[in-house]
Amino acid sequence: xxxxxxxxxxxxxxxxxIPLIKHRKKFAIIAFSAxxxxxxxYGLMNAFExxxxxxxxxxxSLIEWLxxxxxxx
Amino acid sequence: xxxxxxxxxxxRFMFAIAFYLQSSALLTSFIAGVSEQESxxxxxxxxLLSLPIIYMFRTFMVKFPDKNFLQVLEMTYGKVIGKIxxxxxxxxxxxxxxLNLLDLGDFTKLxxxxxxxxxxxxxxxxxxxxxxxxxxxxxxxxxxxIFTIIEFSIVILSLILLANQIDLNNLLPAFQMxxxxxxxxxxxxxxxxxxxxxVFLMVTPCVKTIxxxxxxxxxxxxxxxxxxxxxxxxxxDIAVLGNNLHLFTLPGMVSLRLVxxxxxxxxxxxxxxxxxxLLLFFKITILLYVSTIAVAQLFGTxxxxxxALIIGIFVVFYSPTLYQNSVEHSNSARTIEPFVNGLFEVIxxxxxxxxxxxxxxxxxxxxxxxxxxx
Numbered sequence: 246x247x248x249x250x251x252x253x254x255x256x257x258x259x260x261x262x263i264p265l266i267k268h269r270k271k272f273a274i275i276a277f278s279a280x281x282x283x284x285x286x287y288g289l290m291n292a293f294e295x296x297x298x299x300x301x302x303x304x305x306s307l308i309e310w311l312x313x314x315x316x317x318x
Numbered sequence: 319x320x321x322x323x324x325x326x327x328x329x330r331f332m333f334a335i336a337f338y339l340q341s342s343a344l345l346t347s348f349i350a351g352v353s354e355q356e357s358x359x360x361x362x363x364x365x366l367l368s369l370p371i372i373y374m375f376r377t378f379m380v381k382f383p384d385k386n387f388l389q390v391l392e393m394t395y396g397k398v399i400g401k402i403x404x405x406x407x408x409x410x411x412x413x414x415x416x417l418n419l420l421d422l423g424d425f426t427k428l429x430x431x432x433x434x435x436x437x438x439x440x441x442x443x444x445x446x447x448x449x450x451x452x453x454x455x456x457x458x459x460x461x462x463x464i465f466t467i468i469e470f471s472i473v474i475l476s477l478i479l480l481a482n483q484i485d486l487n488n489l490l491p492a493f494q495m496x497x498x499x500x501x502x503x504x505x506x507x508x509x510x511x512x513x514x515x516x517v518f519l520m521v522t523p524c525v526k527t528i529x530x531x532x533x534x535x536x537x538x539x540x541x542x543x544x545x546x547x548x549x550x551x552x553x554x555d556i557a558v559l560g561n562n563l564h565l566f567t568l569p570g571m572v573s574l575r576l577v578x579x580x581x582x583x584x585x586x587x588x589x590x591x592x593x594x595x596l597l598l599f600f601k602i603t604i605l606l607y608v609s610t611i612a613v614a615q616l617f618g619t620x621x622x623x624x625x626a627l628i629i630g631i632f633v634v635f636y637s638p639t640l641y642q643n644s645v646e647h648s649n650s651a652r653t654i655e656p657f658v659n660g661l662f663e664v665i666x667x668x669x670x671x672x673x674x675x676x677x678x679x680x681x682x683x684x685x686x687x688x689x690x691x692x
Binding site for chain 2: 253275279
């Protein structure tokens with residue numbers, strides 16, 4: 246699974262990042278790199294079956310702290 | 319800065335809205351757990367409440383015909399605050415895409431491919447969506463019109479085939495539940511899925527020049543077509559399943575399983591499964607397109623095609639982290655998500671529109687009105 250994940254990301258770099266570098270699209274490279282870093286992090290965590298914190302749980306804490314969440318019955 | 323130069327007609331835009339709303343037929347199960355067999359009442363209220371929201375979206379299109387929503391945010395709040403709010407919208411679009419992809423994975427695991435890991439199904443879907451996104455919104459929206467009609471036909475057919483199972487008394491009694499349940503259900507249905515039409519504010523620059531009246535017509539007609547299907551699906555499920563509606567994760571599937579007209583016409587829930595898969599695919603493709611355009615806009619690049627694949631892969635790995643299972647997802651949709659969605663779908667756009675009106679934006683308005691001959 247790990248090898249497949251890393252292989253997949255290498256393919257994505259070859260398909261999308263190399264052309265951006267060739268054409269010197271600076272902002273696109275920055276955008277790609279930012280999303281790539283996040284995707285790689287999540288991909289590796291998935292490959293290692295590690296638990297990732299859920300952003301929706303953070304929203305849940307905030308909404309409940311504000312006291313506006315609906316109650317489950 | 320125009321990121322995607324492809325253009326679609328107003329009619330195709332209208333059908334895209336209709337098909338997008340039809341895709342949310344799966345989400346009506348969220349309110350079934352709250353208002354049970356009276357769910358048709360909050361849906362009616364939700365439709366009424368969403369009309370001014372849709373009018374607000376249409377106003378954005380009329381005032382800023384060549385600007386996507388993130389560009390409007392920058393114009394209204396300035397570059398820095400506009401980018402910060404834009405970044406939150408990038409998260410919101412990616413989050414909605416991930417939630418719908420999660421629904422697709424859960425649905426296929428539950429109903430069709432029980433032994434297949436959902437990540438494989440979602441990965442394959444995303445790869446096809448990425449292919450569509452890379453070819454522009456024209457390709458993304460291309461089959462919306464024909465499939466809106468097909469989906470409508472499937473719903474009508476299901477009503478005919480279930481005619482012997484339908485008991486309209488199951489819609490009653492009405493207004494017997496505590497008031498807060500109606501408020502909660504209406505809030506849920508208004509924000510999930512009706513308010514999600516906010517995503518179309520990112521594609522309005524792709525719509526060919528149309529008049530103010532046409533913009534109003536396309537938004538409301540498209541929404542109306544979607545509303546009708548949503549309401550028909552819900553009423554069908556309530557009329558067939560009655561008080562048991564809230565027990566099922568996929569009430570539509572269960573309803574169609576009950577079709578029994580002789581040996582030839584039974585177990586046709588596969589039609590529902592195929593139809594829903596088509597719908598979800600379209601919705602996810604639109605959302606992936608919107609997410610890609612939003613990221614490109616945030617970073618100030620027009621090379622959105624090279625971002626589509628990596629964003630798609632991120633969504634595939636991000637979506638399973640949101641909720642552990644479909645029960646947790648359902649519970650969150652009933653208690654938390656209406657507030658999160660309401661912020662991005664109603665509060666922030668309304669605030670933006672008010673501030674833009676005060677600042678008399680846009681300053682150099684490209685007149686979208688066609689010169690109408692007297």
